[in-house]
Amino acid sequence: MAHVHDILIVGGGGAGLRAAIAAAEADPKLDIAIVSKVYPMRSHTVAAEGGTAAVIKENDSLEDHIKDTISGADWLADQDVVELFVKAAPAELIQLEHWGCPWSREPDGRVAVRPFGGMRIERTWFAADKTGFHLLHSLFQTSLKYESIKRYDEWFVTKLLVENGRCQGVVAIEMQTGLIQPIFAKAIVLATGGGGRIFPFTTNGAIKTGDGMALAYRAGVALKDMEFVQYHPTGLPGTGILITEAARGEGGILVNKNGYRYLQDYALGKPLDVNDPRHPQLRTMELGPRDKLSQCFMKEREKGNTIPGPYGDVVHLDIRHLGEKKIDKKIPFVRELSKNYAGIDPVYEPIPVRPVVHYMMGGVHTDIQAATSIPGLYAAGECACVSINGANRLGSNSLTELLVFGARAGRNAAAFAKEQGKLDTAVLEAQTKDEQDRIRKNFLTKTDGKERIATIRTEMNSTMEVGAGIYRQEGPLQETCKKLAELKERFKNVTIDDRSNCFNTELTSVLELENMLDIAEAVAHSAVNRKESRGSHQRTDYPKRDDENFLSHSLAYCTTGAPRIDYQKVVITNWPPAERTYGDTK
Amino acid sequence: MAERTITLEVFRYRPDKDKEPTFQSFTVPFREDWVVLDALNYLKDQTDGSISFRWSCRMGVCGSCGMMVNGTPRLSCAAFLREYYPGPVRVEPLANFPVERDLIVNLDDFMKKLKAVKPWIIRKEEKPVSEGEYRQSPAELANFKQFSMCINCMLCYAACPVYGLQPDFVGPAALALAHRYNLDSRDEGQELRKEVVFSHESVWECTFVGECSVVCPKDVDPAGAIQQEKVAGALDLVKSVLMPWGSR
Numbered sequence: 069m070a071h072v073h074d075i076l077i078v079g080g081g082g083a084g085l086r087a088a089i090a091a092a093e094a095d096p097k098l099d100i101a102i103v104s105k106v107y108p109m110r111s112h113t114v115a116a117e118g119g120t121a122a123v124i125k126e127n128d129s130l131e132d133h134i135k136d137t138i139s140g141a142d143w144l145a146d147q148d149v150v151e152l153f154v155k156a157a158p159a160e161l162i163q164l165e166h167w168g169c170p171w172s173r174e175p176d177g178r179v180a181v182r183p184f185g186g187m188r189i190e191r192t193w194f195a196a197d198k199t200g201f202h203l204l205h206s207l208f209q210t211s212l213k214y215e216s217i218k219r220y221d222e223w224f225v226t227k228l229l230v231e232n233g234r235c236q237g238v239v240a241i242e243m244q245t246g247l248i249q250p251i252f253a254k255a256i257v258l259a260t261g262g263g264g265r266i267f268p269f270t271t272n273g274a275i276k277t278g279d280g281m282a283l284a285y286r287a288g289v290a291l292k293d294m295e296f297v298q299y300h301p302t303g304l305p306g307t308g309i310l311i312t313e314a315a316r317g318e319g320g321i322l323v324n325k326n327g328y329r330y331l332q333d334y335a336l337g338k339p340l341d342v343n344d345p346r347h348p349q350l351r352t353m354e355l356g357p358r359d360k361l362s363q364c365f366m367k368e369r370e371k372g373n374t375i376p377g378p379y380g381d382v383v384h385l386d387i388r389h390l391g392e393k394k395i396d397k398k399i400p401f402v403r404e405l406s407k408n409y410a411g412i413d414p415v416y417e418p419i420p421v422r423p424v425v426h427y428m429m430g431g432v433h434t435d436i437q438a439a440t441s442i443p444g445l446y447a448a449g450e451c452a453c454v455s456i457n458g459a460n461r462l463g464s465n466s467l468t469e470l471l472v473f474g475a476r477a478g479r480n481a482a483a484f485a486k487e488q489g490k491l492d493t494a495v496l497e498a499q500t501k502d503e504q505d506r507i508r509k510n511f512l513t514k515t516d517g518k519e520r521i522a523t524i525r526t527e528m529n530s531t532m533e534v535g536a537g538i539y540r541q542e543g544p545l546q547e548t549c550k551k552l553a554e555l556k557e558r559f560k561n562v563t564i565d566d567r568s569n570c571f572n573t574e575l576t577s578v579l580e581l582e583n584m585l586d587i588a589e590a591v592a593h594s595a596v597n598r599k600e601s602r603g604s605h606q607r608t609d610y611p612k613r614d615d616e617n618f619l620s621h622s623l624a625y626c627t628t629g630a631p632r633i634d635y636q637k638v639v640i641t642n643w644p645p646a647e648r649t650y651g652d653t654k
Numbered sequence: 655m656a657e658r659t660i661t662l663e664v665f666r667y668r669p670d671k672d673k674e675p676t677f678q679s680f681t682v683p684f685r686e687d688w689v690v691l692d693a694l695n696y697l698k699d700q701t702d703g704s705i706s707f708r709w710s711c712r713m714g715v716c717g718s719c720g721m722m723v724n725g726t727p728r729l730s731c732a733a734f735l736r737e738y739y740p741g742p743v744r745v746e747p748l749a750n751f752p753v754e755r756d757l758i759v760n761l762d763d764f765m766k767k768l769k770a771v772k773p774w775i776i777r778k779e780e781k782p783v784s785e786g787e788y789r790q791s792p793a794e795l796a797n798f799k800q801f802s803m804c805i806n807c808m809l810c811y812a813a814c815p816v817y818g819l820q821p822d823f824v825g826p827a828a829l830a831l832a833h834r835y836n837l838d839s840r841d842e843g844q845e846l847r848k849e850v851v852f853s854h855e856s857v858w859e860c861t862f863v864g865e866c867s868v869v870c871p872k873d874v875d876p877a878g879a880i881q882q883e884k885v886a887g888a889l890d891l892v893k894s895v896l897m898p899w900g901s902r
Binding site: 106107109110111112114115158162163165166167168170171172173174175176177178179198201202205209210212213244273274276306307309310401404405408409411486520521522561564565566568569570571572573574 | 668669670671688698699700703704706707708709710711712713714715716717732754755756758761763765768769772773774775780781783784786787788789790791792794795798799801802803804805831835838840841860
């Protein structure tokens with residue numbers, strides 16, 4: 069039996085679920101389906117901790133949220149999109165409140181907000197320090213009440229079906245049976261999240277392999293701004309588990325091996341005593357933006373001021389002065405994670421931390437409508453680049469982004485689907501057959517492969533860190549591009565042990581690796597071509613921002629060889645590029 | 655000094671080719687900071703790519719990697735090898751669930767039960783978003799917060815003797831979530847959830863062994879939730895006898 073729907077959403081995390089609900093509410097007659105390689109509640113939205121930004125308090129303003137986002141982005145955000153985003157944000161978060169999200173509250177029962185890095189005012193809504201977990205479960209549980217939303221849980225999408233210039237479905241492996249089948253739809257939304265797993269040391273879960281980005285890229289859609297990879301300044305060494313920015317929002321400090329608050333040496337303002345009621349100061353010191361804080365760590369390491377550890381150098385995140393009561397109330401997960409995975413209790417000891425790959429600002433190129441260049445194909449959330457994050461995303465903007473643009477993608481996909489006639493599934497079946505053959509021939513029935521998945525993956529991880537890490541320059545980046553080309557060649561010779569059908573997780577791993585190699589290449593080549601330093605993209609050989617030549621988004625296109633890199637001007641409306649300063653500005 | 659090792663006994667079952675499940679023993683490096691999941695990934699990467707298990711966040715919040723470790727339901731990302739040294743460590747799929755393959759179990763039953771308890775805010779009248787948030791005091795939040803922490807990892811079902819014998823039992827996690835919404839000051843759906851919560855297969859089946867709360871990695875206390883619902887159900891029954899004209 070053919071699987072046919074009006075709208076198919078690939079990915080069941082925050083953006084995908086929000087898209088599904090928006091489409092269901094747009095028209096209850098629409099037949100909607102979510103396909104995901106995991107059950108929705110396993111999606112990586114679950115791991116977001118600190119909070120989600122929207123203007124709700126009287127002392128805040130939309131203008132300020134816009135300005136913070138644009139300067140945080142080092143002026144690489146499209147300002148029309150940022151404006152729309154900021155204006156839509158409050159209603160989205162209130163909607164989520166109505167759907168049961170257990171937001172932390174003020175004594176009077178209104179939602180509480182906390183300070184976050186790079187924001188000039190407290191505007192981050194939070195559910196203790198499990199905001200993403202609560203957001204995801206609230207959305208998932210709410211989605212269950214819509215009878216029009218169906219799900220394909222644990223189906224792994226391998227290809228987009230594009231025919232007559234229109235996206236009309238996907239090919240997917242039903243993991244339980246191993247059957248490779250088409251799912252047809254009049255409109256498709258990609259909501260598959262990021263691809264942090266191309267790097268060796270990341271906060272991202274195992275499933276973050278850039279699948280949706282790779283699907284769109286191979287179908288001819290550009291990947292935009294892929295060189296911008298966010299390092300979060302505070303990950304646990306070894307595992308890369310995230311210690312939320314909320315730890316600093318609540319007053320935590322970063323110190324080097326001498327117990328010195330080193331951020332004061334890097335144009336991030338002067339420290340206040342931790343007991344000063346004005347601490348922590350917004351847009352200052354520990355509440356600077358993530359890109360700058362991660363860069364400061366590297367400079368401290370160069371100076372020999374970091375602390376050696378079994379998993380490389382660390383600095384200390386000290387929250388002891390907050391006291392047990394506040395820690396347990398506001399950031400209990402920080403304590404739980406530190407105890408379990410760093411073996412220390414942060415009530416009594418500082419937490420060892422180091423920068424860790426966290427988020428991809430880049431992704432599937434969409435316009436302000438969340439539409440891609442292929443009619444019928446939309447994208448939202450981390451897998452997309454609608455351009456609010458530019459060269460550096462501010463903490464707590466990503467959860468808001470997946471709500472605002474997830475909903476927008478869902479509504480626009482609904483409108484598009486309603487205009488389409490019946491699908492011509494016969495043509496699409498032929499494409500499906502080709503994809504089935506490809507998967508069987510390349511992986512399941514191949515007998516002469518030699519390369520193990522883990523070998524190629526480890527080499528990819530390592531070359532990405534060396535060439536495309538926090539600081540970059542021409543030589544190592546070129547080496548990384550060369551290495552990735554070599555790995556793609558060697559991938560043709562990959563082998564898997566498992567040839568069975570039921571839950572063949574080695575087959576999905578090899579397909580994930582194929583996806584990662586593609587997006588890693590887009591990252592590396594976009595980085596080589598951007599000969600300036602901006603936000604998270606720091607070139608030691610081009611240390612200055614260059615608005616004359618690079619106030620543009622990079623667009624990486626898939627070819628049979630290396631990606632082709634093109635550019636598109638940033639949309640500037642009311643906020644002309646200026647120097648990006650922190651520490652003493654208001 | 656030679657590298658320390660530990661033996662992992664892995665439950666293997668591939669429906670395509672195995673008639674019966676077997677245990678396969680592997681030797682893996684013993685590292686102080688490795689969890690059972692690290693050992694499994696080491697095996698999958700280096701030794702046998704066909705070992706199948708679910709995992710993602712490896713920080714105890716996605717709920718994917720539950721399995722029996724030496725007979726107890728655990729998140730394998732939070733079960734350290736050092737807890738089991740010198741071994742062996744036996745890993746099996748979660749008890750009480752049908753096994754799909756190796757360490758992967760079928761979750762269809764839970765997914766149906768989750769939906770059946772209507773785990774969403776039910777209002778007689780929806781407040782428009784333009785009118786802002788519902789007020790909820792910190793005390794009202796604290797009332798249900800604990801029961802909202804469930805990550806659906808299924809350890810409680812694997813530990814529940816009632817679910818083992820009586821698969822129709824709605825079970826700890828789903829009932830705890832029903833309770834979570836019943837306690838939420840924004841919710842008015844208690845009546846609509848009654849049918850499932852107070853059905854024959856529901857709270858009354860629980861014999862209060864309490865194993866669910868013991869194994870819960872997030873301190874949700876499903877046993878407590880079920881007992882509280884029983885009290886509510888009993889009161890309801892009393893009221894319906896004493897005050898047949900309606901009480902709630």
